[in-house]
């Protein structure tokens with residue numbers, strides 16, 4: 554197993570939406586808001602080589618939508634998707650598998666680009682695209698609650714390409730690379746768990762997007778079922794604490810990874826560090 558993490562791009566999102574019922578006086582200490590109440594998040598993707606597969610986890614916003622769309626997203630900094638891969642020695646053609654934690658626009662938009670003939674084409678032409686069946690069925694049916702997050706142009710070309718692979722259950726997708734499936738953030742959120750150098754790395758995606766979201770009630774108002782998110786976080790955090798897993802964060806602007814410890818307030822981050830400190 555060879556693996557690395559890179560930030561595709563920073564973006565901005567409403568701080569209140571990101572922390573749900575938590576008062577701004579508390580969350581703004583960790584994520585200071587700008588004049589429009591926006592905070593900065595990262596879009597960290599994992600690249601992993603295992604057993605002949607070159608696996609990319611999540612692909613960021615992409616660049617298909619118009620200027621007005623991206624004015625709200627405020628993309629800045631980061632390495633870029635294909636540029637970040639290139640720096641690590643990978644061309645788009647080298648990617649054999651794209652694992653999508655879910656189909657919200659900031660996680661899967663980079664799979665599909667505009668083509669010269671006015672249609673769409675896949676950014677990774679040789680890859681299979683893995684999504685949980687629960688998420689796929691949820692995303693393609695009419696869903697008012699998440700309508701702004703599931704964009705047809707990000708999703709339908711995957712199916713039309715014939716390269717979509719739907720995961721029916723939790724378990725190993727590749728050697729040393731398995732997925733958990735959660736239902737609180739959205740139906741069928743896949744959480745990759747990677748065995749690496751004798752440790753397990755848990756890429757917590759939108760279940761625990763930043764270190765600040767480790768406390769059980771620090772959750773996004775985007776979650777479709779908050780109580781389920783709390784139960785799912787509780788269970789994964791306890792298992793991670795008991796087995797000394799490393800959590801890897803998709804959206805944390807301060808630290809990419811942490812280990813856990815039990816405190817009088819509950820499970821909290823212990824050591825916080827960047828992925829390069831453990832990468833091969």
Ligand SMILES: [Zn+2]
Nearest residue numbers: 655657738759
């Ligand atoms: Zn999401």
